[in-house]
Amino acid sequence: MALSNKQKSYIKKHSKKKSAKKIASDLNLEETEVQTYLDELKEPLPLKKKVLFYGITISIPFLFFLVLELILRSTNYLGNTDLFIDPNIPTDEYRIPNPNFASRYFFYTNVIPSPSIDVFLAEKPKDSYRVFAMGGSTAAGYPYGFNGTFSRVVDDVLQDALPDKNVEVVNVGISAINTYTLYDQLDEIIEHKPDAVMIYAGHNEFYGALGVGSNENLGAFPGFVRFYLKLQRFKTFLFLRTIIVDTGKWFASTFSDKKILENGTLMERIVDSRSIELDSPKYELAMIQFESNISTIIETFEEEGIPVFIGSVASNVKDQEPFVDITDGEQPSALATYREAQNALEIDDFGTANEKFNLAKDLDGLKFRAPSEINEIIKDQADKNTLTAYVPVHEAFEENSDEGLIGFDLMLEHLHPNQEGYFLIGKTFSKVILNDLEKRGITRSEIQKEDWEKYFNKMHLTYFDHRVQWHRISTLKQGFPFVQGPKPTPYQLSYSFTDYVDSLAYASVHENLGWDRAKVEVANYYESSGQIDLALVEYYGLIRNQPWNDSPYVFAARLHLDRNEFDKAEPLLRNAYSINTQEPFITKMLGAIELNRGNAKTAIQLLEESVAINPRDPQALFNLSGAYGTDQQFEKAMETAQKVQQLSPNFPGLRGWMIQLEQIIQSRK
Numbered sequence: 001m002a003l004s005n006k007q008k009s010y011i012k013k014h015s016k017k018k019s020a021k022k023i024a025s026d027l028n029l030e031e032t033e034v035q036t037y038l039d040e041l042k043e044p045l046p047l048k049k050k051v052l053f054y055g056i057t058i059s060i061p062f063l064f065f066l067v068l069e070l071i072l073r074s075t076n077y078l079g080n081t082d083l084f085i086d087p088n089i090p091t092d093e094y095r096i097p098n099p100n101f102a103s104r105y106f107f108y109t110n111v112i113p114s115p116s117i118d119v120f121l122a123e124k125p126k127d128s129y130r131v132f133a134m135g136g137s138t139a140a141g142y143p144y145g146f147n148g149t150f151s152r153v154v155d156d157v158l159q160d161a162l163p164d165k166n167v168e169v170v171n172v173g174i175s176a177i178n179t180y181t182l183y184d185q186l187d188e189i190i191e192h193k194p195d196a197v198m199i200y201a202g203h204n205e206f207y208g209a210l211g212v213g214s215n216e217n218l219g220a221f222p223g224f225v226r227f228y229l230k231l232q233r234f235k236t237f238l239f240l241r242t243i244i245v246d247t248g249k250w251f252a253s254t255f256s257d258k259k260i261l262e263n264g265t266l267m268e269r270i271v272d273s274r275s276i277e278l279d280s281p282k283y284e285l286a287m288i289q290f291e292s293n294i295s296t297i298i299e300t301f302e303e304e305g306i307p308v309f310i311g312s313v314a315s316n317v318k319d320q321e322p323f324v325d326i327t328d329g330e331q332p333s334a335l336a337t338y339r340e341a342q343n344a345l346e347i348d349d350f351g352t353a354n355e356k357f358n359l360a361k362d363l364d365g366l367k368f369r370a371p372s373e374i375n376e377i378i379k380d381q382a383d384k385n386t387l388t389a390y391v392p393v394h395e396a397f398e399e400n401s402d403e404g405l406i407g408f409d410l411m412l413e414h415l416h417p418n419q420e421g422y423f424l425i426g427k428t429f430s431k432v433i434l435n436d437l438e439k440r441g442i443t444r445s446e447i448q449k450e451d452w453e454k455y456f457n458k459m460h461l462t463y464f465d466h467r468v469q470w471h472r473i474s475t476l477k478q479g480f481p482f483v484q485g486p487k488p489t490p491y492q493l494s495y496s497f498t499d500y501v502d503s504l505a506y507a508s509v510h511e512n513l514g515w516d517r518a519k520v521e522v523a524n525y526y527e528s529s530g531q532i533d534l535a536l537v538e539y540y541g542l543i544r545n546q547p548w549n550d551s552p553y554v555f556a557a558r559l560h561l562d563r564n565e566f567d568k569a570e571p572l573l574r575n576a577y578s579i580n581t582q583e584p585f586i587t588k589m590l591g592a593i594e595l596n597r598g599n600a601k602t603a604i605q606l607l608e609e610s611v612a613i614n615p616r617d618p619q620a621l622f623n624l625s626g627a628y629g630t631d632q633q634f635e636k637a638m639e640t641a642q643k644v645q646q647l648s649p650n651f652p653g654l655r656g657w658m659i660q661l662e663q664i665i666q667s668r669k
Contacts, residue, residue: 003029003033003037007027007029008037010023010026010027011023011027011034011037011038012041014026015038015041020034020035020038073235077235079100079103080098080100081098081100081101081103081104082098082101082188083097083098083101083172083185083188083189084096084097084098084188084192085098086122087117087119089119089548089549093121093122093123094119094120094121094122094548095119095120095121095122095192096117096118096119096120097115097116097117097118097170097171097172098115099114099115100112100114101114101115101172101174102114102115102174102177102181102209104184105177105180105181105184105209105210106176106209113137113140113174113175113176113177114174115140115171115172115173115174116140116141116145116146116149116151116171116172116173117146117545117546118151118168118169118170118171119546119547119548120168120170120192121166121168124192124193125166127164127165127166128165128166128167128168128195129158129162129165129166129167129168129195129196130167130168130169130170130192130193130194130195130196131151131154131155131158131167131168131169131170131194131195131196131197131198131433132169132170132171132172132189132192132194132196132197132198133149133150133151133154133169133170133171133172133173133197133198133199133200134172134173134182134185134189134197134198134199134200134201135173135182135199135200135201136173136174136175136176136177136178136200136201136203136204136208137173137174137175137176137203137204137416138150138173138200138203138313138415138416138417138425139151139171139173139200139201140171140173140174140175141171141173141422142175142416142472143412143416143468143469143472143473143476144419144422144461144465144468144469145515146465146515146541146545147459147460147461147465147541147544147545148419148422148459148461148465148469149171149173149422150200150422150423150425150426150429151169151170151171151173151198151426152169152171152426152459152544153422153423153425153426153427153429153430153455153459154169154198154426154429154430154433155167155168155169156455156458157426157430157434157447157455158430158433160445161434161437161443161445162437162442162443172185172189173200176204176207176208176209177204177208177209178201178204178205178208178209178210178211178289178290178293179201179205179289179290179293179294179297180208180209180210180211180225180289180293181208181209181210182199182201182293182294182297183293183296183297186297186300186301190300190301190304190306194306195306195307196306196307196308196309196433197301197306197307197308197309198308198309198310198311198391198429198433199294199297199308199309199310199311200310200311200313200393200425200429201294201313202290202312202313202370202374202375202378203313203315203368203369203370203415205286205289205290205367205370205374206276206286206367206368207367207368210225211286211289212282212285212286212289213276213282213286213367274324274365274366275324275326275365275366276365276366276367277326277329277330277331277365278331278362278363278371279330279331280329283367283371286367287373287374287377290374290377291377291381294310294377294378294381295381295384298310298381298385298388299385301387301388302385302386302387302388305387306387307387307388307389307436308385308387308388308389309388309389309391309429309432309433309436310378310381310382310388310389310390310391311378311390311391311392311393311394311425311428311429312375312378312379312390312391312392312393312394312395313370313374313375313378313393313394313415314393314394314396314397314398314406314410314411314415314417314421315361315369315370315406315411315414315415316369316406316407316408316411316413316414316415317357317358317360317361317369317405317406317407318341318345318353318357318401318405318406318407318408319407319408319411320361320369320407320411320413320414321335321338321360322334322335322338322360322361322363322364322365322366323364323365323366323368323414323481323482323484324364324365324366324481325364325365326363326365331363332359332363333363334360334363334364334365335360337356337359337360337363338356338357338360340352340356341353341354341355341356341357341359341360344356345403345405350403350404350405353403353405354398354403354404354405357405358372366481368414368415368481369414369415370415375394378390389432389433389436390432391428391429391432392428393424393425393428393429396424396425396427396428397410397421397424400424410424412469412473413473413476413477413482416473418469419459419461419466422459423455423456423459426455427452427455430447431447434447458544459544460537460540460541460544461541462522462534462537462538462541463501463534464501464504464505464518464519464522464538465541467498467501467502467505467506468505468508468509468515470505471505471506471508471509471510472509474491475491475492475509475510478490478491492506492510500525501522501525504518504521504522504525505518516542516545516546519538519539519541519542520538520542520555522535522538523535523536523538523539523555526538527559532559532562532563535559536556536559536560539552539555539556539559540552540556542555543556543572543575547575548579549579550575550576550579550580550583550586553572553573553575553576553579554572554573554576554583554585554586556569556572557569557572557573557576557589560572561589566593566596569589569593570590570593573586573589573590573593574590577590581609582613583613584609584610584611584613584614584617584620585610586610587606587607587609587610587613588606588607588610588617588619588620588623590606591603591604591605591606591607591609591610591620591623591624591627592607592623594606595607595623595626595627595630598630600627600630600631601631603623603627603630604624604627604628604631607620607623607624607627608624610624611624616647618644618647618648618651621640621641621643621644621647622641622644622651622653622654622657624640625637625638625640625641625644625657625661626657628640629657629661629664634661634664634665634668635665637661638658638661638662638665641654641657641658641661642658645658
């Protein structure tokens, strides 16, 4: 008789503790039956069953993580972290840098910096020249952003130098990142087929995300960190990272004396090591990190045949004393060296002053300004690689500073340039790129001094933009590292606005008023107070930042039309029409301009488009009637004039025009 499942279960359970004879007695079975079943249990599984068994066992955790990954993706955990996204402006043909991209790197702090908003076509046209700009906060144009970036200057220059090309310069610079982030951007940038890449980076190598002195630090081995960057493309990995980091924060807040700076600035939150001595082990690790990453980045682009333009970085050495003075190390005192430089400057010993100021910057224990070795590595890497060109930004800053000492004439604080400084970076990159294009026979472009003045004015940084800059820098300077003791009372608590425009700048920085919305409000204020030229500059600034948006073109065109400046209004309207063919004002005014030139057929086409969208606009109908009349379609002209009469019986000039049409029609009978 076959054993029942219950009997088999009993035998398995007691096989190690009882003999076959005892089990048989317990179950009232023959001992041979029990022994036969015990022998079957000891037989090895067939190979196929073994493979199946171990395969299922091993696959269980993989299936678990696969399901978890699918769930996290379906719920959009941490949002979209791709480098580029569809902005839906106005269609799906464009891409922009993703504002949420940097959440890949900042796992210790909740402050996530975002890149510029540079729109480019998802499908690269054949006749295009596409450049990506990479780097940290200076590349991103802080504290101006938008039209303050050096990449916009390069864009302006290349638009003129390559009139037959669709030029796109896309800035992916982000504050508080270093070469690890640049490395992580490689694949997604290459995917969009750049014709060249600009790099301005080096200041954040110690404290940028994943740097050796940062709270977001993962160790001193670049290869390992780059492997980590690959893993973070998986939502499951990000989910586990969040759990680990949050647990670590809880333990730190519960059992450690170290404070977690929930309300500190991004600069303060990201810094871990506040005293790194020149040539110390941690310093050397940062240099190894930078050289390893930058060489990998350049080599990867060169393998794809993409030219790289990499600039040396500039710092304020004359007017920014060291943040941290290390007095118990093996190197000289940074502060004492800085004082020696000031003394040399007082006696006009400019060579010694330059040497000492730069050494004091290198000796500074708080490594927010790139040490001189960074520029040496940049120059060396550019020289080693065929398609890579060195851009002498640091040298240009020295050449354009009093006595070659970089200070507040070009800098706002320790390393972020003012408008003149950002323009100088753009000018320096432009010169090197144009020289490269000329060598390759792509363009010949000689830029005169007056042309550079035109490009500077084309930045369209207005009084409003400079007030935005002032509020950002004032906020920055009232915190770490500029204040390392007790914090002063925030200036915002007692600040009095200098004027209405300043209040909008303040709101843009501190009250979440969008920059573009604030610019429109500033322009409206200038219009209402009769300051039309100032209003126009605000609109031109919006156009420069949002070339895909028809609204600022229309706003500026209206002001020019009000002043009968048709030659200035027309190109604005044509740009607006190329973006939006469904705005009746655009077609109406273009039709009126064409009618004024005597181009009746073109005027009719445009005015008919306008009337089709808005059939109750008496001005458009009146102009259309005039266009029909000019084209000798007098019956149509009269029919259209009668529609104007129904809508607006007293429309200026209508009565005389209808009498004239009636006479013409009667004379033709």
